Amino acid sequence: MPDRLPDFHVKPDPQDPRLSTPVTGRDQNGNEVEIRVVNERALTLYLNAQEIVTMMTIGDRPDLLAVGYLLNQNMLKADDRITGIDHDEDLDVVVVRTERETNYEEKLKKKVRTSGCAQGTVFGDVMERFDEIALDPEARLRTSWLYALTKKINTQPSLYLEAGAIHGCVLCQEDRAVAYMEDVGRHNAVDKIAGWMWLNGIxxxxKTFYTTGRLTSEMVIKTAMMGIPILVSRSGFTAWGVELARRVGLTLIGRARGQRFVVLSGAERLIYDMEASEADGEDARHRRKGARNAEDAA
Known part of the structure; x- marks a missing residue:
């Protein structure tokens, strides 16, 4: 029996002064206003002595981001032993050290630019591993859990609600939102969760994976590579994302807002135990704020 994880075991801290900056401007009526805008900084990742990539990120949880990125790019193996993770905040560098010697010079030449914001990238051999993925056919998602999750996540205090221009990703178990990560790029938020899962043996x-962003090929690939059988978004789909989800047997649910959703792949995992009309949706204020910030982050 899998361990039962608590609600928001990891959650955003929208009041962290390192993550956003107050900026003064004027609104549509010429009145002075002050809003918070998300900070963005470069973080260069090294695997042992080799520079791998420079990422644009809000700067929190660099250890999780680094490990998750390397896992999702197939540069860390399931049986690898990490001997250290060093982050130099002044130099904006994070170094992951492993017991195994690594050299990815050839791999780094084969890059594919994805549709993810902030220039997401996958490497050529990732798709070779994708076709070997086997997702749990017994995983299930009750509609009552789905309605509870969308309300919980969309009303949880976050930078997404506070400032916009950011993506959130949430690891869920049944009706519980276990780990909620945010970043300027949806791929970074995914990688932070991948790193957290790997370092904590989750x-x-x-599990179900929730994202505020579009259901693109990159989101499908990363979710499947993490071994998570169900992917949900309040946003829409791309055709290649749907095709890849069907190819690997991933349950793909989009446009999940209030009491509505659409499933385009893996519908057999859904259990319709609650009518949409019975669900307790988020209030109008959160729906409007979420819709506005989704447009900012797109």
């Missing part, structure tokens, strides 16, 4: 088999 099983993916009974």
């Amino acid at each position: 099983s993916p088999a009974d």
